Amino acid sequence: MNRQRLRSTAWTATVLLIGLAAGRRLGRAPAKDLDTVPASRQIVHDAHDAIISADGSYTIVMANPAAAALFGTTVEGMIGSPLARWIESATTGHGPDEMLDYFRAGSGRAGRRATDYAVTGLRADGERFPIEGSISRANEGAPFYTVIMRDVSERKRVQDKLTRSHDQLRQLSAALQTIREEERTHIARELHDDLGQILASLRMDLTLLQQTDGMTAESLRLMNGMEQNLLTAISSLRRIATNLRPRALDEGGLYFALRGLRDDFVERYGIPTTLLADEAELRLDDSASTAIFRMMQEALTNIARHAEATSVTMNLFRSDGDLLITIRDDGRGIRPEDMEKAESLGLIGMRERVWAMNGEISITSDEPPGTRIDIVVPVSGHMV
Numbered sequence: 001m002n003r004q005r006l007r008s009t010a011w012t013a014t015v016l017l018i019g020l021a022a023g024r025r026l027g028r029a030p031a032k033d034l035d036t037v038p039a040s041r042q043i044v045h046d047a048h049d050a051i052i053s054a055d056g057s058y059t060i061v062m063a064n065p066a067a068a069a070l071f072g073t074t075v076e077g078m079i080g081s082p083l084a085r086w087i088e089s090a091t092t093g094h095g096p097d098e099m100l101d102y103f104r105a106g107s108g109r110a111g112r113r114a115t116d117y118a119v120t121g122l123r124a125d126g127e128r129f130p131i132e133g134s135i136s137r138a139n140e141g142a143p144f145y146t147v148i149m150r151d152v153s154e155r156k157r158v159q160d161k162l163t164r165s166h167d168q169l170r171q172l173s174a175a176l177q178t179i180r181e182e183e184r185t186h187i188a189r190e191l192h193d194d195l196g197q198i199l200a201s202l203r204m205d206l207t208l209l210q211q212t213d214g215m216t217a218e219s220l221r222l223m224n225g226m227e228q229n230l231l232t233a234i235s236s237l238r239r240i241a242t243n244l245r246p247r248a249l250d251e252g253g254l255y256f257a258l259r260g261l262r263d264d265f266v267e268r269y270g271i272p273t274t275l276l277a278d279e280a281e282l283r284l285d286d287s288a289s290t291a292i293f294r295m296m297q298e299a300l301t302n303i304a305r306h307a308e309a310t311s312v313t314m315n316l317f318r319s320d321g322d323l324l325i326t327i328r329d330d331g332r333g334i335r336p337e338d339m340e341k342a343e344s345l346g347l348i349g350m351r352e353r354v355w356a357m358n359g360e361i362s363i364t365s366d367e368p369p370g371t372r373i374d375i376v377v378p379v380s381g382h383m384v
Helices: 002-026 036-046 065-070 096-104 153-210 217-244 247-251 254-269 286-307 345-356
Strands: 050-055 060-063 112-122 128-138 144-151 273-276 312-319 322-329 360-364 371-378
Touching (some): 128 153, 247 286, 254 286, 286 312, 286 371, 345 360, 345 371
């Protein structure tokens, strides 16, 4: 708070100094204000933030030592030089004219107006660096612009480093998802092709054995029990293999895999579920089909665990090069704090899959009762 108060005081004093200077030139400086000049100059001189002022032609008329140090020069070297020598627009790359015009739109109010901005500074040796601060215009008399600024190079370096680290983590997450899907596919095929065939062969042998002559009632009872156990094992094996990797994804594509997911969800949880989709719009390559299937699977899992819903609707349709996905339920609705929980791994996984496809996801409960998930993913490069 003290630092902010110092900045505000320094800015006010600076504008006062400029106003007094203008008054002197115009021969109308109030005598009662002249006593404030030495104290105001000292405030500006001692301020830790860089402060400069420019006239209507964008020529610097005042600079404090902090500004000279910021730009690697002297106060004398800055006064009289054009503002464009030291500051350029970060968006246009031109001089301060565009920058000041941007803020001038709101400067017609009475009094003074400070506006945050971010531009690029130019040191005396030509080095460019990011600047953040505020710019204000004194509306009384001749136009004067006061700029209070600070070097944010270190903060920008930290932000860039965090951004790179975040991107690397996201790439790692996508790579781990790919490896996980490959392992799931491999295990599912092993279970279905090897263990599944062995169990089916055992059941056939047991059936032939039951048909032989001379079997006692006790033997037949034991064999019937063995057959039931084999049937249960085969059913469990198929369920586990399907959860690992639905064969419909490989044999029929995304549309039929989603139909199977819907049917299994209804059978297991008894929640009526509607799938609105067109098979022709869901002919995508394996990576996109798998990612979208897992998104839908995770959404249904969350609904089953937390929503207490009585109905669910899944809608998928193409719009230009994007696939628009909506999952809605009529349950108790998701709370904002639920979406921020560290243990909400399902939602985190959904977001990561969407972001890995350069898509967008929105989870809301704005239409009570229930929760709505909207996903948009570009699929123009994934068509088959």
